[in-house]
Amino acid sequence: MDDVGVRVTARPPGTIAAAWLIARKDLAIEFRTRTAFLSSLVFAVLALCILYFAWDESVIAPADRAPGVLWVVVAFSGLLGLQRSFSIEEHDRGIDALLVAPTSREAIYLGKAIGNLLFLCAVQAVTLPALVLFYNLPVGQSLLAVAAIMLLATIGIVAVGTLFSAMAVNTRMAELLLPMLSLPFFVPVLLNAAQATTRVLGGRPASEAWPWLRIIIAFDIVFVVACTMAFPYTLEE
């Protein structure tokens, strides 16, 4: 285990240190198998291509539908990554080892959330260039702004998605339940992110995107706090 940085010390790690260890553990598993990353990535790029053909090119320009397409793809490829977050713990009851570890349950949530955030960001780091490529978007400063919007939105998506992933694995129909639970909660994030992206890519001043971003930031703060507090209730007692 020492390759993920676990050292035997007299004192258990603090919340943030423990969370980081858990995130590194998840990312190490993912890095070695790469199954979830590859499937999320292929799904995202495939969805970009399929959605291209869903509209008549001569009626709506590809650049006009790029923001909407981007956020649909982000939501669904994100779900694929989130699904795996707690299902990997179910095999061989890995979750039991996490529960008996000398760390708070909040740290488990934060660790899982950080792991998911990095995972989703890695998928998006490929999705955005693929969008630029397939939808012929201009390369420039506006893409940096879109990346910033994606980071803000992904924090909110991961906050609720991680909690629901923990709940869904304990139910009879985990794969079906996660999208049903998560998507209504993604609505404020996706709606505002898509509107902000439309304005940024349309070359509008940043002040026009700000009202939308404000709601995403508020969502991030409220749901990171609420889900961290709620997480201990979703574990077996």
Added chain:
Amino acid sequence: MTAAPTVARTAPATRSRTTGPVFDWLFVVAALGVMGIYVRAIYFTPIEATQGAAQKIYYLHVPAALAAYIAVSLTALMSIVYLWLHDERADRLAEAGAEVGLVFLTVVLTTGPLWGHQIWGAWWAWWDMRLTLTLFLWFVVAAYLVVRGAVEDAAMRARFSAVLGILGALLIPFIHLSVYLFQARLHPMPIVLKPSEPSLPSEMLTTFLLAFVAFALLCAAFIRMRYRVGVLRDRAAEMLA
């Protein structure tokens, strides 16, 4: 159910296991009240000048919406109470509120487009915040009930649904704000034909207030019935265990 919480809840649990009949006077009174409202709305309330007979759906649509909000608020409130006190009665009330709320939300979502088609000329208006909010509330409540059905363990089911009830209550203001911003940027709010008139003639107002009372009673009756069904179900489950 794990051993420890069961022992902790023994006292309130046994008290709540005795329950009245599922159908009782409250339901009869509420059902008669709703029938009376139909008669009054159709025959004894004037027809609205601009909207015509279509406006009569108002006496069903708006009270149903208010009843839905009461039921769903009960679920959110009882979710907090459950996480605080771990009382299974709070969980059963939350369950009853969600199920009854879903029924009334469905009524709102059915009557809304019927009315909108006549008045707006469109089945659905995304810029109407109440309708859009009601739709997303419907999705959250539906997810809540699916979770309830998908967890085997009773204590875990209660905890999961309480968490979802509270998070759902936190979500609603965000959806409201988002849709508000969405419609404010794209459409002005309707002024002439907005769905709820601020000033109603007294006969219409009386019908509306009576309709609201009748629907509130029906909501209360349904919740009580659903709660009692829950008690009977839990009792049956305990006898089988």
